[in-house]
Amino acid sequence: MRIKIGLFLLWLTASLIFISGPVVAENIPKVAIAMTSDGPWDEQQPIYELFKSEIQDLLGDEFEARFVDQSGTGADWTVGGVKSMIDRLLTDPNVDIIVTIGILSSHDVMTRRDLPKPVIASMVLDKCFQKLPEKDGASGITNLSYIAFPTTMMADIRLFREVVSFQKMAFVVSEYMLEGIPSLKNLKKEDIGGLNSDLDIQVISVGNSVEDALNAIPEDMEAVYVTPLIHLSDAELNQFIQGLIDRKLPSFSMMGEAEVEMGMMYGLRPHNFLKKLARRTALNLQSILLGEDAGTIACAFSIGNSPVLNQATCQEIGVYPSWSILTEAKVIRPDRKEEARKLTLSQAIKEVVHANLDLKAKDKEVAAGEQNINDARSNLLPQIDLSATGVQINEEQAGFQPEKTGTASATLTQVIFSDGALANYSVQKYRQNVLEEERRQLFLDTVLDVAEAYLNVLKALAAENIQSDNLKSTRLNKELAEVRVAVGYAGPGETYRWQSNLATDRKNVIVASASRNQAEIALNRILSRPAEERFVMEEAGAVNLNQITCDERILSYVDNPYAFRVLRSFMAEVARELSPELKQLDxxxxxxxxxxxxxxxxxxxxxxxxxxxxxxxxxxxxxxxEPNPLVESVDTNWSVGLNASFSLFKGGAKFADRKKAAEELSQLRVQRESLVEKIEQNIRINMHGAGATYASIRQAQDAAEAAKKSLDLITDSYSRGVVSLVDLVDAQNTALVANLAAANAVYDFIIDLMRVERAVGSFSVLRTNEETNVFFDRLDAYFENAGASDSIKR
Structure with a gap:
């Protein structure tokens, strides 16, 4: 207590000096901090520096933190060594506060009831199992503050059994931890929260021999729960993990994501949980220095657990997680992602030109149409017919004509003039033009289809990621609710509410994943790829329009209503020149x-x-x-004739044909006028849509940013018991809606813009740089002629 009062007086003195005049370094209160370790290990120094940095950053200029030399704050992994170290530091007058960064040293101080100076125990294995002291959500022991996660080993194992079913589990623990926490040696399911099942738990001790530890795991074990084995080197830990994989044993890492990345199958703690733990330790230390008794500081602490799954390990050991697990977990090394083809929007468009079956079928139709021209032209070219005839007559008729004859003939026919044949030839060429424009129309439609399909995949992927993030937020909020219950801010009903929300959010992630799969199948169909062939979209997450398709120069012309009106007129003019539908009618x-x-x-x-x-x-x-001497025999005959024909009267058919042709021509002209109006209408409607979606991009992003800030504030207030569960649920839902709108805004604008380009008859993504520059030069000239150059935002 004297230490606490003395430190508070130092702080008060420093504050008064700050008020009355400039602060000098000698007037800043100094505090000597001893950060302990249970023994030497690979990550000892990085973690020490992490805690040191967080403490220094938080204390800032309020206190001068001096850290006791590490040579006197480390043990040797033995219970005696840890106890001796703690005894020495507690009696050392040059140490003001002790921070234990180790499970053994934390357990040692938490079993003491008389602490002469403040101690912060930052490494708790399991609050329930270790039966730690607690009073009103704090330790209740003077000078003792400990940090405990709301999750327990019981909760871990329950989640583990959702991934893979098992009845016999090996509980792997360091031999040093077994010595420091003897109750671990005879661990039963009742000891870790009363698991109501026939689960058989066997404790496996891990010393300095990884091979001995692996051999100690019985053959009938079906799963392994691995506590922190920090006394092992990284190489030894990798050897142990590979041994579990070779035994086809599903594994749960209490350390979480870091070890899952090394090959453990499943875990909960995120990569940054140590950083969060260091920050919470620093906050507790600051509270102590500001006069709060360590025994009254809340113990519960949420680190934002999030399931992490190593899919490569699952495949090697033959475990196939359910949809609910896969959709919630962060998946490490999924299905050889590097082998999936990479796809950009421009690549998809280029690919569809050569692969789409509808385009291939239309190409065949165009090729067949070429032969209609050749067929019509053939009526204007010479026609040569060859024939051979063999004749035999009866003997009674023979005499003047031989009984048997063989005759060959060749006939040449050439149309000198036929207006109908000439007209047919011209008409077929025009019809071929129609076919070619139909093909271009189909091409433009297909490009639009593949672009929309591609962007729909991006939208679905973004929605899936946002729903996954929302699920993580719900899981974090559930942990915060557990903390609130632990410190008395709320009743158990809040936890059940978050459990309900968690189930709903899991369903939403599954639905979002299915939508993304459906969008991918639709894109593969347009590209004539196998329906479920995997691909990686390089623009996933991109918000820069240039990264997707659009030349950002066009945005200068939609920045204000006046320039936008001129741009609409320009686009309508270009469409009248390029529209394949108009060219078909022409x-x-x-x-x-x-x-x-x-x-x-x-x-x-x-x-x-x-x-x-x-x-x-x-x-x-x-x-x-036989030859007749009286008649000269001639074997070859020829003839040449010129024919002129004219249909003088056909019963009025000529008049009917002329009238019908004139009416059909008038019909086509009216249709063209109507089509011009429809094209212009389509362009202007789509451009207004594109203008609206472009303007909404910034608004949607601002809304998402504001919703995130609001959610962060309300989440913090919720964790401190200031606001209610309803406030946090409302803020989370608002953030979810805002994030979805912001993610869709850019993609919706690109889709609207491409619909405009489709109506015009030309896509910017297909233009060369030279063609793009020509387009913008013409656009600038149009604005200049309209007297609107000043309206363009450069």
Whole structure:
């Protein structure tokens, strides 16, 4: 108590000096801090420096922290060594506060009831199992502050059994910990919270021989719970982990993510839990220096446990976690991600050009259409027919004509003039233009489809990540509720409410994961890839428009209403030039005009053709085949003829054809006018949509940022018992909605912009740099002609 009063008076004196005048270094209260370790180990120095840094950062200029030399604050992994070290530090007048950074030294001080100076025990194995002193959420022991996580070994094992079912479990613990906490030697399920099951627990001691420890695990063990084995080197720990994998034993690491990354199958504690623990230790130390008794500082502390799963280990040992586990856990080294193909939006668009089956089918139709032109042209080119005839007549008829003859002939026909044939040739070429524009229309539609599919995958992936983060927040809030219950801020009902929310959020993550899978399948279908082929999207998480598709220069023209109105008019003008739908109608109109002209000329133009024929009788035999001396024999005959034909009257059909062709031409022209209006309407509507989504990007991001700040504040207030559960749930839901809106905002804008480009008939992502520069030069010229150059934000 004298130490506490003395330190408080030092702080008070320093405060008065600060008020009255400048503070000099000699007037800052000094505090000597001894940070202990149970024994030497690989991570001893980094963790020591972590705690030291957090303490120095927090105390700042209020106190001058002096740390006792490490040579006098380390033990030798033995109970005697730890006890001797603690005894020495407690009686050392040059030590003001002791911080134990080790399970053995923390357990030692927590079993003492008479502490002459403040002690902070930062490493608690299991608050319930160690039966630590507690009064009103604190230790209740003068000068003793300890930090305990709300989760227990019982809770760990229950979660472990959700991942893999087992009845026999090896509880692996350091032999030094067994010596320091003797009750661990005869651990039963009742000792760790009364697990109501037939679980058989066997304690396995780990000394300096990893091989001996592995051999000590019985063959019938079905799972392994591993407590901190910090006395092992990293190489020895890796050897132990590999031994468990070779034995096909599922493992749970009490240390959490760091060891799961090394090969342990499952864990809860995140990478940064030691940093959070160091910060909480520093906060407790600050409270003590400011006059609070260590025995009244709350013990419960939430570190934000989050399940971590090593999927590679699961595959090696033959464990297949359920959907609920996979969707909640952070998965380490999943399914050889490096082998999945990488896909960007531009790559997807280039790939669809060559792979999409609809485009391939349309290419075949266009190729077939080329032959319609050749067929029409063939009617204008020479036609040559060859024939051979063999004839045999009866003997009675033979005489003047040989009984057996063989004749060959060749006929040449050439159309000299046929308005109908010429018109058909022209019409087929126009129809081919229609087919080619239909193909371009399908291409543009397909590009839009693949872009939307790609961006929908990004949206689904973002939604899945946000739902996963929300699930982690709910788990953290559940831990905070457990802390609130422990210190008396709330009743057990709050924990049940968060358990309910946790189940709901798990469901939301599963639904989000399914939506992402569905979006990926849709994209693979457009790319003609196997439906569930994996790929990695390089733009995942990107918010820079250039990283996705858009040339950001276009944003200068949507920054204000006046410039945006001029841009809409420009886009409508470009669409009238590039729209494949308009070009199809233009080709159809040209074909119909040509046909109408033919129906008019049918009243006075004839059809002229030339025909030439050569015939040779190359074979004669039988009766009548002998030469007649009175008649000259001629074997080859030929003829040439010119034909002119004209249909004088067809019962009024010519008038009907002309009238019909004229009406159909008028119909096409009206359709074109209507299509121009629809295209312009489509462009302007989509551009207004794009303008709205672009303007909402900043708002959505601001809303998400504000919601996050609000959530952080309310979470902190909730942990201190200032606000209610309802306030935190409302803040969390608001943050979830805001984060989803912010994640979708950029992608929605890109989708709207690409719909505009589809309506125009040209995609920026397909242009070369030169073509892009030409586009913007033309755009600037349009603005200059409209007198709107000053409205552009450069």
């Amino acid at each position: 080709a159809a109109i040209a074909a119909q005009k040509r046909f109408l002209g033919t129906t008019k000329r049918a009243f006075f133009l004839p059809t002229l053709s030339l025909q030439a024929e050569a015939k040779n009788q190359f074979y004669e035999d039988g009766i009548g085949s």
